[in-house]
Amino acid sequence: MLLTLTTTHRPATDLGWLLHKKPARLQTFELPFGAAHVFYLEATEERCTAALLLDVDPVGLVRRPGGAAGGGWALDQYVNDRPYVGSSFMSVAISRVLGTALGGTCKTHPQVAASAIPLSARIAAVPCRGGERFLRLLFEPLGYEVSARRRPLNERFPQWGESAVFTVELSAVVRLADLLAHLYVLVPVLDDDKHYWVGRDEVEKLLSRGGDWLPAHPLREQIAARYLKHRRSLTREALSRLADEDAPDPEAVEETHAKEEEAVEKSLSLNERRVGAILAVLRAIGARRVLDLGCGEGRLLERLLRERTFTEIVGLDVSVRALEIAKDRLKLERLAPAVRDRVRLLHGALTYRDKRLSGFDAAAVAEVIEHLDPPRLAAFERVLFEFARPGTVVLTTPNAEYNEKFADLPAGTRRHRDHRFEWTRAEFAAWANRAAGRFGYAVRFLPVGEEDARAGPPTQMAVFQLIAASDAEDGGHAAAGPERGEDGGSEIRPPEKKATTS
Numbered sequence: 289m290l291l292t293l294t295t296t297h298r299p300a301t302d303l304g305w306l307l308h309k310k311p312a313r314l315q316t317f318e319l320p321f322g323a324a325h326v327f328y329l330e331a332t333e334e335r336c337t338a339a340l341l342l343d344v345d346p347v348g349l350v351r352r353p354g355g356a357a358g359g360g361w362a363l364d365q366y367v368n369d370r371p372y373v374g375s376s377f378m379s380v381a382i383s384r385v386l387g388t389a390l391g392g393t394c395k396t397h398p399q400v401a402a403s404a405i406p407l408s409a410r411i412a413a414v415p416c417r418g419g420e421r422f423l424r425l426l427f428e429p430l431g432y433e434v435s436a437r438r439r440p441l442n443e444r445f446p447q448w449g450e451s452a453v454f455t456v457e458l459s460a461v462v463r464l465a466d467l468l469a470h471l472y473v474l475v476p477v478l479d480d481d482k483h484y485w486v487g488r489d490e491v492e493k494l495l496s497r498g499g500d501w502l503p504a505h506p507l508r509e510q511i512a513a514r515y516l517k518h519r520r521s522l523t524r525e526a527l528s529r530l531a532d533e534d535a536p537d538p539e540a541v542e543e544t545h546a547k548e549e550e551a552v553e554k555s556l557s558l559n560e561r562r563v564g565a566i567l568a569v570l571r572a573i574g575a576r577r578v579l580d581l582g583c584g585e586g587r588l589l590e591r592l593l594r595e596r597t598f599t600e601i602v603g604l605d606v607s608v609r610a611l612e613i614a615k616d617r618l619k620l621e622r623l624a625p626a627v628r629d630r631v632r633l634l635h636g637a638l639t640y641r642d643k644r645l646s647g648f649d650a651a652a653v654a655e656v657i658e659h660l661d662p663p664r665l666a667a668f669e670r671v672l673f674e675f676a677r678p679g680t681v682v683l684t685t686p687n688a689e690y691n692e693k694f695a696d697l698p699a700g701t702r703r704h705r706d707h708r709f710e711w712t713r714a715e716f717a718a719w720a721n722r723a724a725g726r727f728g729y730a731v732r733f734l735p736v737g738e739e740d741a742r743a744g745p746p747t748q749m750a751v752f753q754l755i756a757a758s759d760a761e762d763g764g765h766a767a768a769g770p771e772r773g774e775d776g777g778s779e780i781r782p783p784e785k786k787a788t789t790s
């Protein structure tokens with residue numbers, strides 16, 4: 289595996305300082321899977337090219353204790369493309385051998401390390417699963433000029449056709465540390481394989497190397513999924529954390545914002561009224577098994593638990609912190625087993641299909657929809673109405689028209705900084721009617737809180753009722769089959785194994 293890094297920054301030999309590798313020396317480093325050599329192909333004032341050559345030892349890997357992937361005598365353990373192509377081995381080498389540069393520090397040349405300089409990276413061979421288009425979609429949004437040349441399967445037998453391997457060159461005016469971070473994350477993503485077991489610490493690596501640029505990347509979901517070897521629970525966790533990664537402590541900020549919202553709405557004791565209105569609907573329809581989707585800190589769960597008619601109560605939220613607070617609020621540890629067994633807390637995101645959510649009489653979705661990015665709404669609708677498909681859905685959201693009544697809320701602002709939108713009554717009705725029609729529900733609207741003659745109620749509520757539940761099984765109500773995304777992936781993933789935080 290050969291990676292070369294070239295700069296035309298003047299003096300180009302600064303690259304040696306940035307990489308902490310002297311141009312005049314060949315250096316070799318022993319890594320768990322073989323050797324990494326660093327040397328320079330050229331080093332002049334005008335142009336400097338450093339090379340990282342990886343000598344992956346597949347036989348050594350198999351013989352290492354616990355090294356044989358899958359065991360047995362499969363020949364491909366010994367004979368494979370790993371020694372030759374860019375892969376997760378390259379990422380390990382970057383972090384072990386060029387770690388200081390990856391971290392962006394350079395004692396002698398801090399200014400150059402902190403500056404965008406003309407750089408190009410060339411990877412002699414890398415498998416591009418997803419093809420050249422995917423390669424471009426990965427790197428072009430980050431500002432790289434991408435050149436890619438597909439390699440034939442065998443140069444001596446052109447009739448055998450092309451391989452999945454490309455020679456790739458990426459050029460940009462970029463900080464060296466950023467270029468290395470992009471390669472570190474995206475080369476294994478291109479390759480879509482990893483040579484080691486991917487566990488929770490991989491989420492940390494992704495967040496630490498990708499936190500600055502991944503949240504804004506249009507392919508962030510595929511990137512996270514491939515980086516985490518398609519382990520869905522990890523991908524979910526990474527994505528939910530990435531979404532807020534620009535904030536210093538996203539959940540702490542969320543809490544402050546929630547308090548601000550509470551302060552705005554407190555005079556109306558809206559929270560209380562919302563919970564009351566939702567409970568009234570759930571009681572009226574005789575619901576026994578209920579979901580609280582985006583349960584937050586568990587206010588509704590607490591009330592549901594007090595009523596024995598609710599025999600199975602499941603709260604789901606994307607925020608682990610919120611779930612921890614909910615757990616404390618419910619005092620789960622101290623409850624009698626018969627009570628405790630009626631409630632479960634699940635960590636999950638409402639934009640992913642989740643088998644754990646199907647088969648319920650009703651779902652409450654209180655003050656959650658306005659936290660979803662508009663492009664995610666379609667996925668949320670399918671997760672809720674098509675896959676979870678409860679008999680009744682009680683959904684609340686702020687009424688934007690009422691905002692003018694809040695004295696403390698400057699005109700044109702929303703009640704909560706994390707709200708992606710706040711709908712007028714007409715906008716909410718348009719959304720709800722369309723979703724109901726598409727998924728075979730009937731919908732009616734109820735006000736929550738004191739209604740103003742002109743602005744309407746502070747909170748608006750829609751109650752969706754599944755029509756003709758007997759027809760529901762045939763799936764004919766909605767577009768058939770899961771939506772396939774780019775790269776054969778899908779935002780709506782197949783169901784997940786049980787994982788509870790309770």
Ligand code: SAH
Pocket residue numbers: 581582583584585587604605606607610636637638639653654655656659660
């Ligand atoms: N339903 C609660 C909390 C509302 S605040 C109440 O009425 O008091 C919104 C909640 O939605 C937050 O706890 C947030 O973590 C959660 N949330 C936001 N996006 C989500 C998603 N995609 N999946 C699951 N929960 C989400």
